[in-house]
Amino acid sequence: MDSQKSAQDVLRCNLCETPVPPLFCDLCHINLCRSCAGDHLLDESKEHKVGEFWHREIDTIMKNLQSEIDDVEFDQLSAFDKEEEKLTTKLNEISQVIEYIMHLSLDWKNSANCPHSLSSRYQVFFPGRINRDHLQEEFGSLSKPSMTKEERVYTMDQPSNKSFLEDPKVINSINTDYYQLYAVTCLTDEEIWTSGSDDIIKLYDSFKGILQKSVQTFSGNIPSDIAVTESGDLLYTDYNDRSVNIAKEDKIQQLVRLEEWRPQSVCHSSSGDMLVIMTSDDIKETKLVRFSGSKEKQTIQWDDRRQPIFSSGDQMYICENRNLDICVVDCGAHVVLAVNAEGKLRFRYTGHLSSTKGWFCPAGITTDSLGKILTSDSDNDCIHILDEDGTFLRYIDSCDLQGPQGLCMDSKDHVFVADSKSGTVKKIQYYK
Known part of the structure; x- marks a missing residue:
């Protein structure tokens, strides 16, 4: 049989045509x-x-x-x-x-x-039938490729839906003996650190208003800003001393000493880093620096067109939002702005057009669990609430505020306001 013409012929030896060659x-x-x-x-x-x-x-x-x-x-x-x-x-x-x-x-x-x-x-x-469950046993499996770029992933609990109170209300007031009160930051829901017109940083019971503890700055200068680390230690910036310091176990340690730059505001980020906004000695440049310990990790100063993101002012305040945006009060430019974690500008907010409000004068900033941004307006005695994209939502202007400046938030979304003129910290409820 011709093996080239028959479809049913068996395989044969190519040399002798013996069937079924092994x-x-x-x-x-x-x-x-x-x-x-x-x-x-x-x-x-x-x-x-x-x-x-x-x-x-x-x-x-x-x-x-x-x-x-x-x-x-x-x-x-x-x-x-x-x-x-x-x-x-x-x-x-x-x-x-x-x-x-x-x-x-x-x-x-x-x-x-x-x-x-x-x-x-x-x-x-x-x-x-091929059993897909046994494919890996027969052939092995491929691992997913590793990522070459280090990325940090943050998970955030999804907060429950909240609606605004029609009229926000003061639920507690704490009288301090500062001539002028500038900053407030939460240590816990029960304790708040405050700083003002002298070199003493004070810890108060946020319910009873009782002074718990005092810390004097190492240089004797008035602190520019205060913040609390994840472990509960107090951070403060010393503009005149060019330093960022930590008060830990009743001892003050200098974390960062700057040259040709002066620190203004400080905050502790969710990643464990320290964010510091600073101004050059000649007050012509401003930049935001991320520190890991005392080591510079990131600098944010210019946009994609090599234009400065921040104005050349000497009053800046910062906080980090839950989406990792860094929100900045630029007092000199009368603007609130946000950059993302990579330093790209997200938005600028220059105030809300209102027949009852004057020139927007932001003086403090914080964010809540839903990503809302709260900024105090010291000239109009109110607080502006923005969404995370910088869109105006509403005012808090019914709480008899007097020159509000520093802001901070407790875990229940109560905002603490440093009333600079009265020297009082007011705890305000604005969600139902």
């Missing part, structure tokens, strides 16, 4: 019976590689499989799932082919004793 030369690409294999290997004019015929198909399949796996490129993490799906589909197909070849190999081996059995019928493949 061997194959990978280099010459011919089928060999065992008798002809010896003569073929004696031909020293070329190299030979003779092996079991049924291994040939499996080796070819596995080489192709490895080639396909090697060709998969995971340039972007977002493309991984698509590539994995393609590869899983290919593994299914290959699994079926291998199963078929394994059946053929048994038939080839059996036909060595009964060479006419294969020529007596035409083989048909009936594919079985």
Whole structure:
């Protein structure tokens, strides 16, 4: 029978046409019976590689499989799932082919004793069901590519929906003995640090208004701003001394000493870093610096067009929002602005047009659990509430504020306001 014209003929030795040859030369690409294999290997004019015929198909399949796996490129993490799906589909197909070849190999081996059995019928493949749960056991699995850029991921509890009170109300007042009160920051829901017109930083019970503790600045200068670390230590900036300091276990330690720059406002970020906004000695430049300990980690100063983001003023206050935006009060420019964690400008807010309010004069800033931004307006004796994109939402102007400046928030979204003219800290409820 002509093997080139018959679709039902069995495989034959290429040298003697013996049916079902058990061997194959990978280099010459011919089928060999065992008798002809010896003569073929004696031909020293070329190299030979003779092996079991049924291994040939499996080796070819596995080489192709490895080639396909090697060709998969995971340039972007977002493309991984698509590539994995393609590869899983290919593994299914290959699994079926291998199963078929394994059946053929048994038939080839059996036909060595009964060479006419294969020529007596035409083989048909009936594919079985592939259990996807066992693919990894059979073929292994690919790990997801690692990211080359270090990224920090923050998770935030989703707060419940809250609605504004029609009329925000003062639920507590704490009288301090400052001639003028500038800053307030929460240590806990029960304790607040305050600073004002002298070199003493004071800790008050936020319910009873009782003085708990006092810390004097190391230099004797009035602190520019105060903040609290995640571990509960007090941070303060000393504009005249060019330093950022920490009060820890009744001892004051200098964390950062600047040259040619003076620190203004400080806050502790959710990542554990310290954010400091500072002004050059000649008050011509302002920049925001992220510190890891005492080491500079990031500087934010210019926009994409190499224009300054901040004005050349000497009154700046900062806080970090829950979306990791850094919100800044630029008093000299009468603006509130926000940059994202990479330092890209997000928005500028220059006040809300109102027939009852005068020139916008921001003097303090904080954010709540829903990402709302609160900024005090010392000239108009009110607080502006913005959404996280800088859109005006409403005023808090019904609480008899007198020159409000520093702001901070407790865990229940009560805002503490440093009333500079009265020397009083007011605790205000503005959500229902």
